[in-house]
Amino acid sequence: MNIVFVSGSVVGTKTRRAITELKKVWLKQDAAAQIEIIDLKALKLPFCDGRHFLDYEEDVVATLKKVVEADVVVFGTPVFQASIPGSLKNFFDLLPQDALRETVTGIVVTAGSSKHYLMAEQHLKPILSYMKAVVVSTYVYILAEDFVGNDLVKDDVDLRLARLAEDLIFTTEAKRYIQKKQEEAYGF
Amino acid sequence: MNIVFVSGSVVGTKTRRAITELKKVWLKQDAAAQIEIIDLKALKLPFCDGRHFLDYEEDVVATLKKVVEADVVVFGTPVFQASIPGSLKNFFDLLPQDALRETVTGIVVTAGSSKHYLMAEQHLKPILSYMKAVVVSTYVYILAEDFVGNDLVKDDVDLRLARLAEDLIFTTEAKRYIQKKQEEAYGF
Amino acid sequence: MNIVFVSGSVVGTKTRRAITELKKVWLKQDAAAQIEIIDLKALKLPFCDGRHFLDYEEDVVATLKKVVEADVVVFGTPVFQASIPGSLKNFFDLLPQDALRETVTGIVVTAGSSKHYLMAEQHLKPILSYMKAVVVSTYVYILAEDFVGNDLVKDDVDLRLARLAEDLIFTTEAKRYIQKKQEEAYGF
Amino acid sequence: MNIVFVSGSVVGTKTRRAITELKKVWLKQDAAAQIEIIDLKALKLPFCDGRHFLDYEEDVVATLKKVVEADVVVFGTPVFQASIPGSLKNFFDLLPQDALRETVTGIVVTAGSSKHYLMAEQHLKPILSYMKAVVVSTYVYILAEDFVGNDLVKDDVDLRLARLAEDLIFTTEAKRYIQKKQEEAYGF
Numbered sequence: 245m246n247i248v249f250v251s252g253s254v255v256g257t258k259t260r261r262a263i264t265e266l267k268k269v270w271l272k273q274d275a276a277a278q279i280e281i282i283d284l285k286a287l288k289l290p291f292c293d294g295r296h297f298l299d300y301e302e303d304v305v306a307t308l309k310k311v312v313e314a315d316v317v318v319f320g321t322p323v324f325q326a327s328i329p330g331s332l333k334n335f336f337d338l339l340p341q342d343a344l345r346e347t348v349t350g351i352v353v354t355a356g357s358s359k360h361y362l363m364a365e366q367h368l369k370p371i372l373s374y375m376k377a378v379v380v381s382t383y384v385y386i387l388a389e390d391f392v393g394n395d396l397v398k399d400d401v402d403l404r405l406a407r408l409a410e411d412l413i414f415t416t417e418a419k420r421y422i423q424k425k426q427e428e429a430y431g432f
Numbered sequence: 433m434n435i436v437f438v439s440g441s442v443v444g445t446k447t448r449r450a451i452t453e454l455k456k457v458w459l460k461q462d463a464a465a466q467i468e469i470i471d472l473k474a475l476k477l478p479f480c481d482g483r484h485f486l487d488y489e490e491d492v493v494a495t496l497k498k499v500v501e502a503d504v505v506v507f508g509t510p511v512f513q514a515s516i517p518g519s520l521k522n523f524f525d526l527l528p529q530d531a532l533r534e535t536v537t538g539i540v541v542t543a544g545s546s547k548h549y550l551m552a553e554q555h556l557k558p559i560l561s562y563m564k565a566v567v568v569s570t571y572v573y574i575l576a577e578d579f580v581g582n583d584l585v586k587d588d589v590d591l592r593l594a595r596l597a598e599d600l601i602f603t604t605e606a607k608r609y610i611q612k613k614q615e616e617a618y619g620f
Numbered sequence: 621m622n623i624v625f626v627s628g629s630v631v632g633t634k635t636r637r638a639i640t641e642l643k644k645v646w647l648k649q650d651a652a653a654q655i656e657i658i659d660l661k662a663l664k665l666p667f668c669d670g671r672h673f674l675d676y677e678e679d680v681v682a683t684l685k686k687v688v689e690a691d692v693v694v695f696g697t698p699v700f701q702a703s704i705p706g707s708l709k710n711f712f713d714l715l716p717q718d719a720l721r722e723t724v725t726g727i728v729v730t731a732g733s734s735k736h737y738l739m740a741e742q743h744l745k746p747i748l749s750y751m752k753a754v755v756v757s758t759y760v761y762i763l764a765e766d767f768v769g770n771d772l773v774k775d776d777v778d779l780r781l782a783r784l785a786e787d788l789i790f791t792t793e794a795k796r797y798i799q800k801k802q803e804e805a806y807g808f
Numbered sequence: 809m810n811i812v813f814v815s816g817s818v819v820g821t822k823t824r825r826a827i828t829e830l831k832k833v834w835l836k837q838d839a840a841a842q843i844e845i846i847d848l849k850a851l852k853l854p855f856c857d858g859r860h861f862l863d864y865e866e867d868v869v870a871t872l873k874k875v876v877e878a879d880v881v882v883f884g885t886p887v888f889q890a891s892i893p894g895s896l897k898n899f900f901d902l903l904p905q906d907a908l909r910e911t912v913t914g915i916v917v918t919a920g921s922s923k924h925y926l927m928a929e930q931h932l933k934p935i936l937s938y939m940k941a942v943v944v945s946t947y948v949y950i951l952a953e954d955f956v957g958n959d960l961v962k963d964d965v966d967l968r969l970a971r972l973a974e975d976l977i978f979t980t981e982a983k984r985y986i987q988k989k990q991e992e993a994y995g996f
Contacts, residue, residue: 255858292895325897326935327934333898336889370890371890374889374890
């Protein structure tokens with residue numbers, strides 16, 4: 245199982261920390277999981293200029309291919325101007341429209357206020373639907389006050405992240421089971 | 433498998449016809465399926481007045497219970513004032529918040545213009561997500577011009593409806609497979 | 621100036637109380653204002669059945685005409701299943717598509733949680749835009765905890781309601797000024 | 809009157825052409841208007857990294873200040889992955905939250921399909937509202953097929969652009985009239 249977590253912010257540390265925490269709780273459930281973190285802050289990706297994704301520079305292609313080939317992708321995002329940041333939107337733009345077809349996707353939001361809770365419904369899920377992703381409906385919304393000191397998040401955040409990991413794992417298994425049944429049904 | 437189709441309009445015939453067509457194509461794939469159509473036009477439901485759903489009149493309770501107990505629910509809706517009609521929104525209001533928990537849901541929209549295509553993303557899916565439904569992402573959007581005469585829809589509509597039926601059937605099977613695995617994992 | 625406040629809920633008392641409070645603060649600014657409250661809880665309107673709005677029963681027509689003829693309409697709404705209630709959506713359905721053309725509109729939301737703050741952006745404003753309303757962008761979002769006892773709301777709610785009233789009054793004046801200038805420009 | 813048009817795409821030419829056409833029809837109505845076009849394709853702006861907008865490089869600051877100081881801003885946008893492009897979202901991120909306070913804003917969308925018509929309601933208007941803009945509700949949605957050859961758009965597009973220009977001009981005049989009245993009311 246190819247698992248990729250995208251930390252969609254190029255500002256601050258909270259989204260990266262939330263994604264890192266998700267990796268920690270995921271590994272508790274599934275110690276053998278191979279999880280790759282794509283941190284947009286570290287990568288300095290270019291703006292999408294309309295090229296096919298395989299025609300970008302080599303390291304950009306390598307990054308995008310990780311997402312295209314993943315079985316599971318979790319998008320971590322802060323809230324900028326009541327929506328996802330330009331860096332994350334640009335990441336979607338760099339990908340082909342069907343990059344997430346059959347990919348099981350999850351969402352982790354870090355925010356300063358609970359007033360933006362529906363941002364994920366309004367801005368992020370419609371993009372994932374358009375890109376043909378299987379979207380795990382329940383997302384984890386983490387407030388600034390849920391972070392304690394430098395590395396920790398409150399216990400209930402861990403519980404919610406663990407639940408997201410579980411949902412993603414089971415949904416992926418379900419998808420595989422179905423693909424196998426479909427292949428049998430169509431006689432492949 | 434308990435299958436319920438809700439025809440969410442109390443005006444006109446297109447939504448009901450689309451839902452009836454979905455039943456026809458579903459039965460071609462799965463002749464033994466028991467599909468119940470709840471037609472809000474026929475039912476004369478009251479406005480939600482805040483009561484628990486089991487405290488309404490007997491026939492209202494009977495209708496709502498069909499949805500609560502269903503494994504699969506498809507919501508058919510026209511577009512009124514760029515959103516779902518009040519009759520369908522009221523139907524959601526009559527149900528308890530977790531009425532659709534673990535329920536696999538699909539969407540069929542009938543519309544006069546393709547300009548409202550994103551209405552399902554914007555208005556309907558966030559309601560289904562809030563009610564904890566498993567939402568099959570791809571919906572069938574049928575234009576007035578896709579209806580021919582009284583009983584027919586164009587061939588490509590049938591293909592899209594058949595694809596929705598297949599998605600719903602496979603997603604429901606997947607959900608069952610997972611529930612069984614979860615029960616085993618937790619030792620029930 | 622024709623001012624109409626719609627209390628969009630048929631359940632509970634908070635939306636009506638918020639709307640009543642808005643009337644109180646409005647009258648402090650503009651003691652001569654004629655404000656009519658349309659309380660959907662009191663009215664028992666039928667579901668929209670597709671008729672032209674003038675073809676409904678006499679009292680229904682009288683109610684709808686108040687909105688069609690208003691210069692300013694404020695919609696008060698609770699949050700039901702993460703959206704506006706069916707009663708309010710049905711009220712929009714009863715009106716013709718251009719019922720709010722040139723009408724200055726404002727929004728007051730009563731809610732149990734700040735998590736639904738963006739509901740007005742996602743569900744209500746797109747309907748008002750479709751119906752050609754002039755939408756005053758800033759809305760008043762009142763939490764259950766902002767109500768104190770039976771008749772009061774906290775001071776900051778009054779301040780926010782007063783600000784909404786002021787926005788609506790000035791926007792209406794601006795619209796009139798413009799209409800006069802347009803009529804002059806076109807030589808009417 | 810400071811007028812700024814933002815061409816929000818870094819790919820292709822349609823958005824820029826639509827914005828240029830808007831300038832042409834605007835100047836027909838108001839030959840003396842000073843309209844500045846900010847073309848994100850030409851500018852190579854950096855990703856927002858959390859700095860205050862005045863702390864970016866000199867040319868970036870100069871660009872952002874044009875928007876902050878404008879009376880009217882029109883945002884031209886293509887549809888990428890069912891939303892605004894990352895380049896335009898990043899432009900909003902670079903601006904302070906209240907950059908558009910009291911600014912009259914309009915929207916021009918270029919798209920390949922009418923199915924994304926509601927994208928402006930769902931993705932763009934909530935951002936403008938959050939940034940405190942005065943949003944002119946009716947936007948111009950231009951399909952690829954509305955462009956003819958290299959420089960032209962169909963007549964009805966020009967009519968719709970002219971209507972947008974008129975709306976923006978009158979709304980700005982109205983806003984000024986109101987500000988003057990408010991200043992008088994408060995005795996400034």
